[in-house]
Amino acid sequence: xxxxxxxxxxxxxxxxxxxxxxxxxxxxxxxxxxxxxxxxxxxxxxxxxxxxxxxxxxx
Numbered sequence: 001x002x003x004x005x006x007x008x009x010x011x012x013x014x015x016x017x018x019x020x021x022x023x024x025x026x027x028x029x030x031x032x033x034x035x036x037x038x039x040x041x042x043x044x045x046x047x048x049x050x051x052x053x054x055x056x057x058x059x
Contacts, residue, residue: 041056043056
């Protein structure tokens with residue numbers, strides 16, 4: 001599944017994205033851990049049903 005284009009990094013209509021956003025709005029975060037690679041902070045969120053999300057603040 002190709003998700004990265006010149007205009008976006010994901011398909012806003014994808015089933016996976018809708019499921020992930022639902023988890024973030026209504027679910028719980030099981031665990032949060034910081035990635036050690038790179039110079040900017042990145043946080044990996046473990047969500048129910050085996051979902052993972054990478055959170056990278058934009059400045």
